[in-house]
Amino acid sequence: MKKVNNTAGLKLFLSVVLLIAAAGCKKEGIKEDSTAKEKAPTAVSSGDHLPSWNDTKVKQDIIAYVKDVTNTESPNFIPVKDRIATFDNDGTLWAEQPFYFQLFFALDQVKALAPKHLEWKSKQPFKAVLENNMGELMKQGKAGLMQIVAVSHAGMSTDEFEASVGRWISTAKHPTKKKLYRELIYQPMLELVKYLQDNQFKVFIVSGGGIDFMRAWAEDVYGIPKDQIVGSTLQAKYDYNNGKPVITKLPALDFNDDKEGKPVAIEKYIGKKPVFSAGNSDGDLQMLQWAASNKYKNFELYVHHTDSIREWAYDRKSPVGTLDKGLDEGKAKNWAFADMKKDWKVIFPGN
């Protein structure tokens, strides 16, 4: 076992908080009009597997690609066993503003646990969380965040953690969208996942988010099996526990599945390069580069957040989900960009 006192354990959360701090909590570069309503959903037309996509170039390119590589007569045919697709999660399959939803979960857990810890009312970093004082929370730095992760994500069995996420995901609502977080998923991307699966692509999530945080709900919500969900991991230990074995989550990072970590995780968990990969930020750039180096014909897709009315508009200057280097490299390499405002008829399901 690796040591438990790995202080790198909080990179993920810390980076979020530091980025928010850097932006002075002003959400610089992000546009949102939370009062806006979505258009009614469009009826699924017969034979259209991507009904929530406008009939623009990106949709046409996706369909042309899938038809080409699944056609046994095509020189670009890809055998079923090599049809690997990898999707980022935050900002690609569901929303991520004003910060990653997993951080809301962590803060909500602190609040839920507070009645059993009356001392938290006067003890940082918990005091800051209970008072919704993000400025003070940031001042608590790495050590403070470590304590928040420790109580919200570790020191419990994997079963207990799953139950904890399960309760949260079915009840917690987004502060400005006023919807359940699990409703803030992108209908066009759900259709894309299904369309690829129907064409015998094996679809994986490869996300910087916590692997068991996602697995607690994403199998049902996205239709992607748990073992095809890859993310950041905490260390864990097995205990026989007198015949009732448990695996306990430890407050130390095992793997940070972001940036250069994504191709490494793909190699570790999947063992094959993707032929189709989708992301939305610079954290996905290396994953898309990895897919782009596939010997098979491949497809790289960036979701571009351009819709300040229905979702949020942000890219180069956003503290969360920065798309800067990836915007330049993707344009230069002719990768596909799904412009949410222009290319998507609806954003969220069921409107």
Place this chain on the structure above:
Amino acid sequence: MKKVNNTAGLKLFLSVVLLIAAAGCKKEGIKEDSTAKEKAPTAVSSGDHLPSWNDTKVKQDIIAYVKDVTNTESPNFIPVKDRIATFDNDGTLWAEQPFYFQLFFALDQVKALAPKHLEWKSKQPFKAVLENNMGELMKQGKAGLMQIVAVSHAGMSTDEFEASVGRWISTAKHPTKKKLYRELIYQPMLELVKYLQDNQFKVFIVSGGGIDFMRAWAEDVYGIPKDQIVGSTLQAKYDYNNGKPVITKLPALDFNDDKEGKPVAIEKYIGKKPVFSAGNSDGDLQMLQWAASNKYKNFELYVHHTDSIREWAYDRKSPVGTLDKGLDEGKAKNWAFADMKKDWKVIFPGN
């Protein structure tokens, strides 16, 4: 990235060598008659999915279990998405004597690379390998083994490593059985894997062996997709490499997938408890305990090496593949034991 100088990196290989050393290279507790021939294969009878199994209790129990849990009318019915099966590899799907075949690969790599390293003729630990002097090799200890892993398993791209294993697996032969290593797989277990897959179980390998060593051949040989093969991992790093990205294997352990590591790896890679699990040694005991704690009806199987004529006979005292605690616990808990001598009509395919 984690540090590269992780001296724990060689646990797997080291443990093999230490075990061999402990047994004084005398293969204590192992019986083999390498001159013996196998019986001719039995024709597949119609409707019999396990034709290489004798019609004994273990076969009947496997079939009764699968029929029960796949029957929608049964109280023990298991939904398809939860039909997870995990198989050990060394000693469970293929042979492992006189030591793990991956160690033969490592030693063969040293020999193959020797013409480019003339200095190895007089430099330990390579000298010992080139002279087939296992006694001397053991004296080189951890540092010596580190060098052998470094040249055979690391310091190269994942593509180069895969090609290297691919060449070896299609040509290298076992020293006493005189067959390709890839032919020393267990026909009855191949049938069992296929039978479970046909009943919509998702079958994974969960092995102490190297994950990319296995993936280089096991997808084709066993019919198990690469992403469903879990094993020990070395650390790795991504490099953009001027637009031709590579992942390089580093000479440091990332995860040792043995004993307590197996349930932890199952949680990390699969995220669900198995309902069916098969192993052959004490290294698999925790995996079987984990499966046995499943809320669904579950099945634990130990392959018991009892056939000194057709394969090898060993358990409690074998330096490789020790089955001691697991023998007691499995018997006490009524787990299934496949007695190779009594329960298997044939051992290896194509005889």
